Amino acid sequence: MASRSVVLVENRKLTPISSLIADLCEISEMDCGEISVKGLSDDERLSRNHNIMVLNEGRPNLSLARALDAVIAGGVIIMNSDERNFAGLRLSKPVRLITYGYNPKSTVTASSIVVHEYISIQCCIQRQFTTLSGTVLEPQEFMVRTNQMELATGDILAAVSVAMLLGASIDKISQASLFVAGCV
Numbered sequence: 215m216a217s218r219s220v221v222l223v224e225n226r227k228l229t230p231i232s233s234l235i236a237d238l239c240e241i242s243e244m245d246c247g248e249i250s251v252k253g254l255s256d257d258e259r260l261s262r263n264h265n266i267m268v269l270n271e272g273r274p275n276l277s278l279a280r281a282l283d284a285v286i287a288g289g290v291i292i293m294n295s296d297e298r299n300f301a302g303l304r305l306s307k308p309v310r311l312i313t314y315g316y317n318p319k320s321t322v323t324a325s326s327i328v329v330h331e332y333i334s335i336q337c338c339i340q341r342q343f344t345t346l347s348g349t350v351l352e353p354q355e356f357m358v359r360t361n362q363m364e365l366a367t368g369d370i371l372a373a374v375s376v377a378m379l380l381g382a383s384i385d386k387i388s389q390a391s392l393f394v395a396g397c398v
Contacts, residue, residue, distance in 0.1 A: 220376060221264040221284060231270065234365075234373030235380075265346075266379065268372050269293040269300060285309055290346075292375050294368055295320045312343055312379065314371040322375045324367055325355060332361040337374055347381045356384050 220235065267285045271294070285291060287307045293300055296315035305311070314322040321343055326336035338355045345351065358374060377387055 220266040220268065231268065231369050231373050231376075234369065235376045264289065266290045266292065266376065268376060269297070270368060270372055271297060271299075282306070290379060292372060292379065294372065296368065310343075312375055314375045315368060322371055322378075324371060327367060329363075332359055333363065333365070333367075333370075334359045335367060335370060337371065339378075343379075345379055345381050349381065351378060351384075354384070356388050358388060 263286050264284050265286060266289060267282070269291060282291070282303075282305060285307075288309065290310045290312060291305070292312045292314065293303070294315050295313040295317040312322070313320045316323060318340075321339065321341055323338050323340060324335050325338040326334075328334040335358050336355055337358055339351055339353050342350055342352050358370060360370065374387055378384065
C-alpha cells in the first residue's frame with residue numbers, strides 16, 4: 215500500500231488526535247503511512263504534498279491559504295464544521311471535503327453523548343462518503359467509548375473520520391481497545 219501523509223493543523227502543539235488515528239489504524243491492521251502533527255503559527259511553514267489534512271482548530275488572524283496549499287490536488291480535507299474561523303473557506307484546487315462536528319450538516323457528527331465514568335458517543339455518518347480504497351460508507355450510526363475524559367468530542371470525531379477514510383471498518387473502530395479500555 216502506498217504511503218500516505220496526514221497532517222493535523224491546529225493551535226495546540228500537543229494533540230491526542232494523532233495517537234488516536236495511529237491506534238485505530240493499528241487495531242484495523244492498516245498501514246496509515248506517515249502521521250504528522252503541525253501546529254499552526256505565523257512563522258511556520260507546512261511541507262507540501264499531504265494526502266489528508268485535518269483542520270481541527272483555527273485562528274481568526276491567520277490565513278489558511280498556505281495550509282490548504284499543502285494538500286495535493288485530489289487530496290482530502292477533513293474539517294471541524296463547528297470552527298467559526300473556517301466558515302466561508304475557499305478552496306483553490308480540487309479536493310474532497312469531509313466535515314465533522316455538532317453541526318447538523320456535518321458528514322460525521324455525534325447524535326448522542328453520555329458521560330459517566332467514561333464517555334460514550336453515538337457517531338453518525340449523515341451522508342455517504344467514499345474511503346481512499348473506494349468503499350462507499352452509507353449513512354449509519356455506531357458507538358465509540360473512551361475512559362480518557364480529557365478528550366474533546368471533536369478530537370474523537372476527527373480521529374474516527376480519518377480512520378474511516380483510511381479504510382478502518384466501523385466494527386473495528388467501535389471495538390478499538392483505545393476507546394473501550396477501562397470502560398464499563
